[in-house]
Amino acid sequence: MSVMSQDVKVVAPAATTRQALRLFAERRRSFWVVLSLLVLFTAWEIAGRVPISFAFPTFLDTLAALAEMVADGSMVRAFFLTLQPLVLGVAISALLGIALGIVMGLSDRMEWLLAPVFIVLQAAPMAALVPLVTFVYGIGLVAKTLAVIMLALPVIVLNSYKAVRHVNPSLVDMCRSFQGTRRQQIFKIIIPDAAPVLFAGLRLGVAAGFIGVMLAELLITPTGIGDLITYHRSVANYAHMYAAVASIIAASTVTLAVLQWFETNVMRPEKRRS
């Protein structure tokens, strides 16, 4: 009898916590994000403890290594170095890419002239081309910035060009009906209407830029995060090496998440989930 009543006591709060949990999970999308990360990190920890390889650190070791590198300042210094070619390359690609994309979208001749070049560039395996940059531009910041541009520019150009081509034709017709000039048509109708897709292209360009800067830092000369990866690999500090790899993945993910949030909330409010 006493056992029964104890059981009831235990079960009752469990049911409410389960309910609360279910309610929370339904309301907050972040619950699933946290759960998915939790599963990933647990799997990582288990794989590291098995271990699947002598050179595979556990998640907790990697976290400790990350904390150590943040604390001694080497991570901050590395990001400062890695962000230079990345920001420079993405900025140049964004300005040049959007301008070229819009020009290609507006003029058939420019499209015929430029589109094939960028389609080929987008299809080219860039990892094979990056080492060639060193033959012309050496091993400095210029070469690394160029590597970022090589990856980011084609994506931005082709997306901008498609954005302009897919502008709502009725809006352009409306502008013509109101006797808008060509300049008004471009700046008041076409560019604002293309803006969301232009921005989406920019976001993909930033993602490509991250790939470019890592290729440059691993294939040209090791600096920044690439140096942390190369150095810790060479002295067999595998936890530190994984922490450096994870940090650049995290930086890229966070950047893209922020850009995506900006895109859905500011550029396309209609896409926002209510």
Added chain:
Amino acid sequence: MGFLADRIRSAALVSALAVALPAAASADPMRIAFGDIATIETLGLLIALERAKEQGVKIEATFLKSEDIAAQAVVSGQADIGIGGPYALLQKVKAPIRIFLQLSELQMYPVVNTEFYQDWADLNGQEIAVHSRGSGTEAIMQMMADKHGIEYSGIAYVPGAEVRTGALLQGNVKATIVDSSGKRVLEAEAPDRFAFLPLAGVEATDEAMFANTDYLAENPEDVGKLVEAIVTTWREIAADPTVVTKLREQYNLLPDATPEMLADIEPYYAGMKDALPLNGGGEQAARSDFAFYTASGALEGKPEDLKVEDFWDLTILNSVLGRIGTQ
């Protein structure tokens, strides 16, 4: 769906085989993972491998991009023997791997542009260039700075001795450290413009052979034949460096080598003569490596606290030396 399931099943089978393979490796060829592509610098070793094959050892050589990858191949059991200097890996990763033969000692030459500097003291407060962070070149430059009581203002990392040689010739770098090919290029191109600084008391392994301890225990005969072939070939090259060219033709090695590469063989091996260990390194090499690599930061702890048996397996080398004698 069925196709995918088949793929998954075959992938699972392959990985199961990969796990089972190291245990059953004795009947298979000896898989050697090089940490670099084959060049004339590898010729000596390639000749030794041919000789081991003549003794009945089946050998399968793979050339990988870097020493790290060769070491990983041995750790994961995809190669039996690796080539490189895996001291850091041996200390930090408790993998059952041991070095069993030293192949070469570091041969590096600190060099300065005489327009700016003349000797070690002139480098005080100046910038130098080395291969990479934590590399042997950085360790050498740092040890010499400590020895001469100087301090560099900065260290630039320029991977590749040939790149640093080119940078010296172009004037982009004023003080650095190059390998024996770089030294020959500098001496040929501009003998008056550069001075090589004296280097004393730096002895360390450049490349060594290492393997899984299980593999060494299970295949002492094959590994013994390999060690014997390498040590005797090294002695032959040290006695007469020109023999490399003859043996290359005899075994038809590197058939695609260009005339420039071929012309480089004799001077390279003449320069390497003193860096070839004639007794396979052994305990003495391990001791000087401990001193060097603790100074470079690749190894942690005090050199005298490190144990040779944690890094080297001397059984096979000692039995071979017992048979062929030491020099």
